[in-house]
Amino acid sequence: MNREDFRQMMKVINNYLKSEEELESFYEINFDPDKKTIPVTTIATPSSCKVQLAFKVYFGAKFQSNEKMLLGTKLHEGLIEIIKNHWEEITENTSKLENINPEFEKPLEYSLENGWTLVGRADMVLGDEIYEFKFKDTKGYDKFDSSDSDFGTQVAVEQLNAYLHIYDDAKIGFIWTFNIDDFGNPGKHKQMKPKVVYKNEKMFEETIQKANIVISIIEKLKNGKLPENDILQERLRLKKAKKLWMCKSCHFLAICKYVEKKNML
Numbered sequence: 257m258n259r260e261d262f263r264q265m266m267k268v269i270n271n272y273l274k275s276e277e278e279l280e281s282f283y284e285i286n287f288d289p290d291k292k293t294i295p296v297t298t299i300a301t302p303s304s305c306k307v308q309l310a311f312k313v314y315f316g317a318k319f320q321s322n323e324k325m326l327l328g329t330k331l332h333e334g335l336i337e338i339i340k341n342h343w344e345e346i347t348e349n350t351s352k353l354e355n356i357n358p359e360f361e362k363p364l365e366y367s368l369e370n371g372w373t374l375v376g377r378a379d380m381v382l383g384d385e386i387y388e389f390k391f392k393d394t395k396g397y398d399k400f401d402s403s404d405s406d407f408g409t410q411v412a413v414e415q416l417n418a419y420l421h422i423y424d425d426a427k428i429g430f431i432w433t434f435n436i437d438d439f440g441n442p443g444k445h446k447q448m449k450p451k452v453v454y455k456n457e458k459m460f461e462e463t464i465q466k467a468n469i470v471i472s473i474i475e476k477l478k479n480g481k482l483p484e485n486d487i488l489q490e491r492l493r494l495k496k497a498k499k500l501w502m503c504k505s506c507h508f509l510a511i512c513k514y515v516e517k518k519n520m521l
């Protein structure tokens with residue numbers, strides 16, 4: 257199915273959406289039928305719907321960023337630049353870092369089934385340590401690492417755990433989380449929450465299993481078929497888990513409703 261076919265299909269089921277303009281505002285589509293890479297950042301989302309992940313990867317769909325997300329991206333780039341440009345200063349009185357050459361945005365790859373590759377970029381690698389930087393608004397910052405069930409924490413941990421397994425030399429990881437809202441207030445002390453992440457073999461196996469299920473769904477789409485059974489199964493699973501609320505805000509709900517309706521006829 258190419259991008260035009262996708263648009264046609266969405267037009268047919270567009271009665272579930274308010275207007276085509278709304279569809280345009282949902283997506284930035286970078287469709288590449290030959291693409292065989294899955295980003296760690298897409299797959300490392302605990303309990304997410306596999307069909308949603310498959311649609312995201314297959315259509316290269318990016319959702320529009322709000323102002324805070326854009327600011328977070330800029331601050332993220334800025335932090336890396338600061339560490340890079342001031343490395344000598346930073347290491348001047350730190351014997352532990354003396355002979356370590358930092359690597360920034362280190363590309364990482366892991367081979368999956370059928371020629372697919374799991375790809376990611378670790379923010380900073382210092383010897384056998386990997387660092388990830390996160391920028392969150394006050395709500396996300398306060399919730400981060402406050403409980404095992406915080407979604408933002410789970411996502412960040414699963415992502416870093418994948419990097420720790422993909423990069424053979426890695427032993428331990430650190431997530432540094434900053435509060436974006438502090439940066440709009442020059443006089444305010446910038447808060448940062450550090451979190452240590454240890455390698456978790458079982459979690460990585462689950463990440464890989466999830467990636468392989470997502471690949472199997474994408475392969476169906478590549479063969480021009482809607483993954484109807486997967487959609488029906490995921491809808492049922494979410495319903496049983498009382499998580500249908502996830503579907504309400506999902507950009508692909510129109511497709512799943514279309515499949516459900518078709519199978520009820």
Ligand code: SF4
Pocket residue numbers: 305306307308487490491494502503504506507508509510512
């Ligand atoms: S609407 Fe629900 S079942 Fe369909 S892709 Fe989205 S989250 Fe998954």
